[in-house]
Amino acid sequence: MAAPVVLEAEAHERRSALGQWNSAVTSYYLIAGAVALLVALGLVMVLSSSSISSLSDTDGASPYSIFLNQARFALIGLPLAWVASRLPVAFYKKFAWPAVLAASGLQVLVLLIGIEVNGNRNWLAVPGGQVQPSEFAKLALAVWLGVVLARKQALLHQWSHVLVPGVVVAAGVVGLVLLGHDLGTGLIILVLVAGALFVAGVPLRFFAVAFVVVGLVVWQMTLIGETRVKRIAAFFSADCDTQGACYQTLRGRYGLATGGLTGIGLGESREKWSYLPMAHNDFILAIIGEELGLLGTLLVLALFGVLAVAVTRVVRRHHDPFVQIAAAGIGSWVLGQAIINIAVVIGLMPVVGVPLPLVSAGGSALVTTMVAMGVLLSFARSEPGAAEALAARPNVVRRSLAVVGLATRPRQARRG
Numbered sequence: 163m164a165a166p167v168v169l170e171a172e173a174h175e176r177r178s179a180l181g182q183w184n185s186a187v188t189s190y191y192l193i194a195g196a197v198a199l200l201v202a203l204g205l206v207m208v209l210s211s212s213s214i215s216s217l218s219d220t221d222g223a224s225p226y227s228i229f230l231n232q233a234r235f236a237l238i239g240l241p242l243a244w245v246a247s248r249l250p251v252a253f254y255k256k257f258a259w260p261a262v263l264a265a266s267g268l269q270v271l272v273l274l275i276g277i278e279v280n281g282n283r284n285w286l287a288v289p290g291g292q293v294q295p296s297e298f299a300k301l302a303l304a305v306w307l308g309v310v311l312a313r314k315q316a317l318l319h320q321w322s323h324v325l326v327p328g329v330v331v332a333a334g335v336v337g338l339v340l341l342g343h344d345l346g347t348g349l350i351i352l353v354l355v356a357g358a359l360f361v362a363g364v365p366l367r368f369f370a371v372a373f374v375v376v377g378l379v380v381w382q383m384t385l386i387g388e389t390r391v392k393r394i395a396a397f398f399s400a401d402c403d404t405q406g407a408c409y410q411t412l413r414g415r416y417g418l419a420t421g422g423l424t425g426i427g428l429g430e431s432r433e434k435w436s437y438l439p440m441a442h443n444d445f446i447l448a449i450i451g452e453e454l455g456l457l458g459t460l461l462v463l464a465l466f467g468v469l470a471v472a473v474t475r476v477v478r479r480h481h482d483p484f485v486q487i488a489a490a491g492i493g494s495w496v497l498g499q500a501i502i503n504i505a506v507v508i509g510l511m512p513v514v515g516v517p518l519p520l521v522s523a524g525g526s527a528l529v530t531t532m533v534a535m536g537v538l539l540s541f542a543r544s545e546p547g548a549a550e551a552l553a554a555r556p557n558v559v560r561r562s563l564a565v566v567g568l569a570t571r572p573r574q575a576r577r578g
Contacts, residue, residue, distance in 0.1 A: 185551065186545055186546060186547035186548040186550075186551045187542075187545075187548050187551045187552055187555075188472075188475065189472045189475040189476050189479070189542040189545060189548075190539060190542040190543055190545075190548060190552070192468055192469070192471060192472035192475070193469065193472045193473075193535060193538050193539055193542055194539060195468070196465045196466075196468040196469040196472065197243075197469070197520060197532070197535045199465055200462075200465050200466075200469075200519075200520040200521055201236060201520050201521075201528075201532070203450075203461070203462070203465075203521060204232075204446075204518075204520055204521035204522065204528075205229070205232060205233060205236060206428070207442075207446055207449060207450055207453075207521065208228065208229050208232045208442050208446070208522075208523045209226070209229040210428060210429045210431065210434070210449065210453060211431060211434045211441045211442040211446055211449040212228035212229055212232075212434075212441070212442035212523060213225040213226070213229075213429075213434070214434050214435050214436060215228060215434075215436075215441070215442060216228045216229070218436070228442060228523055231291075231523075231525065232523050232524075232525070232528065234525075235525035235528045235529050236528060236532075238525075238529055239528055239529040239531075239532035239533065240532065242529065242532065242533050242536065243532040243533055243535055243536035243539075244536065245536070246533050246534075246536025246537050246539070246540060247536040247537075247539035247540050247543065248540070249540055250540070250544070251482060251484070251485060251540065251541065251544050254305050254308075254484075254488070254537065254540070255308075255309055255484055258302075258305045258306040258308070258309040258310075259306065259309070261301075261302035261305060261306065262299075262302045262303055262305075262306040262331065262335070264298075264302070265295065265298050265299035265302040265303065265335065266299070266334065266335060266338065268286065268295035268298065268299070269295055269296065269299060269335065269338035269339065269342075270338065271286060271295070272284060272285070272286055272295055272296075272338075272342055273338065273341055273342060275287075276342065277292060280515070281343060281389065282342055282343050282344040282515075283342040283343060283344075284296050284339070284342045284344045284347065291525065292526075293525075293526050294524075294526035294527065295526075296339050296342075296344060296347045296351075297347075297526045297527050297529075297530040297531075298526075298530055299335055299339070299351070300347075300350065300351060300354060300495050300530065300534075301492070301530055301533060301534045301537070303331075303332060303335055303351065303354065303355070303491070304354055304358065304488050304491030304492045304495060304534070305488050305491075305537070306331070307328060307332065307355065307358040307359075307362075307487060307488065307491050308358065308483075308484040308485070308486075308487040308488030308489075308491065309484055309488075310327060310328050310331075311328055311358060311359070311362035311483075311487050312362070312482075312483035312484040312486075312487055314328070315362055315363060315483055318362055318363055318364050318365075319365055321368070324359070324364055324368060328359070329355075329359075329372075332351070332355045335351060336348050336351050336352060336355075339351060340379075340383055343383075343386070345380070345383050345384070345514065345515075346502075346514040346515040346516040347516070348383070349380070349502070349514065349516075350495055350498060350499045350502070350516060351495075352376060353494050353495065353498035353499075353502075354491045354492075354494050354495040354498070355491070356369070356372075356494065357490045357491055357493065357494025357495075357498070358487050358488070358490055358491035358494070360490070361477060361486055361487050361490035362483070362487050393512045393513050394512045397411075397511070397512040409439075410438065410439050410440070410445065410513055411506075411509055411513060413433055413437050413438040413439075413445075413448070414433075414438060414445045414447075414448035414507050414508075414509075415448075415508075415509060416433060416437075416438075417431065417432075417433040417438060417445075417448035417449060417451055417452035418447075418448055418451035418452065418459070418507070418508065420432070420433075420452050421451045421452040421453065421454065421455040421456065421458070422455050422456065423455050423456050423457060424454070424455040424456075424457055425451070425452065425453045425454040425455030425457070425458055426452060426453060426455075427453060428453050428454065429453065430453060431449050431452045431453050432452070433448065433449065433452055434449060442522070442523045443517050443522045443523050443524060444503065444506070444507075444513075444515055444516065444517055444518075444522065445507055446517075446518055446521055446522045446523070447459060447462065447503065447504060447507045447518055447521075448507050450462060450521075462518075462521065463504070466497060466500045469493075469496070469497065470493065470497050472538075472542070473489055473490070473492070473493035473497070473538065474493075476489045476538065476541050476542050476545065477489050477490050477493075479545050479546065480541065480544070480545055480546075481546065482544070485541045485544065488537070488541070489538060489541050492534050492537060492538055493538075495534070496519045496520075496531060496534065496535075499516050499517075499518075499519050500518060500519055502514065502516055503516050503517060503518045503519075503522075504518070519531050520532070520535075
């Protein structure tokens with residue numbers, strides 16, 4: 163009699179686990195959990211990897227300047243992401259056009275009065291620092307494409323309706339970014355547009371033509387920059403100059419190789435001592451691999467994998483085409499950028515200069531990506547049944563008070 167009871171209990175546990183996975187709020191908690199862990203890990207690793215650069219930038223005054231700046235932007239992004247997660251879907255539909263127009267206007271300002279950093283003109287000076295408008299352009303374009311493509315979804319089998327206004331406006335935004343010679347950001351925006359168009363239902367034959375056109379444009383942009391030509395030539399060269407174009411990639415590999423399985427210890431990196439350029443930014447994954455080992459890098463991959471699953475769930479489960487397309491655009495941007503960054507660090511792509519989302523140092527990128535994750539949380543909250551399920555659950559404060567015995571007693575009990 164014991165065996166049937168055990169089998170019934172196991173079957174009940176499997177049904178319970180399946181029920182939790184199919185819950186209306188699973189996407190919401192997957193996104194929130196993955197983003198929180200990535201931001202926390204990023205802050206820890208920025209602190210570890212930037213200490214030497216901070217000392218150099220401040221003439222030895224403080225090893226924490228870059229970390230404190232990153233923490234400041236994380237604190238700015240947190241309430242903005244919370245507000246974005248609470249705004250209704252209708253809000254994003256209403257303000258999609260103003261957002262993309264504002265983003266385009268800021269990109270024009272960058273070309274007129276922008277600041278050039280490492281050969282790219284993609285920054286605007288503001289009181290207290292600099293901002294990168296192209297990061298805001300990613301989010302604005304993803305939401306705008308959701309509005310436009312959702313309205314034209316039944317007509318997207320025709321070239322004219324794919325091109326106007328969706329591809330034309332997107333090409334304009336990409337063009338403004340490329341005029342500032344920021345090829346890396348331009349590639350990320352193209353990935354974003356491709357993800358939105360795919361989920362919208364654009365025929366695959368259109369993508370084949372677009373791939374050829376984009377390839378020619380990228381090739382021409384590559385030939386314009388001498389540094390890009392050297393990086394690509396070095397990537398395909400069997401005999402690479404270890405002190406030239408291959409230096410950064412090789413130092414990144416040294417960091418990954420040194421870490422082994424468990425790493426040499428948090429804060430113990432050798433590459434951050436001015437050996438690896440951009441250690442706290444584009445190549446922060448190499449420092450993670452060096453200090454936390456293969457297990458640390460696998461944790462990063464797993465968290466982005468969880469985020470990919472959550473975005474896919476939102477796209478598949480939501481009934482609103484706008485949400486499906488906009489979520490696909492945001493997911494393609496963040497996950498595509500993560501894949502490109504990881505591929506560069508491990509040597510599968512030439513260096514293109516894109517940070518690891520939510521992890522690398524960079525204020526504009528961190529704040530905008532956190533807000534984009536807030537938009538995804540808003541979409542997840544509007545999944546069928548999600549709002550009701552979230553409203554039915556006690557909030558965190560009440561649960562915490564209940565644990566320590568301080569929960570508010572019923573009114574009748576207090577009277578007694």
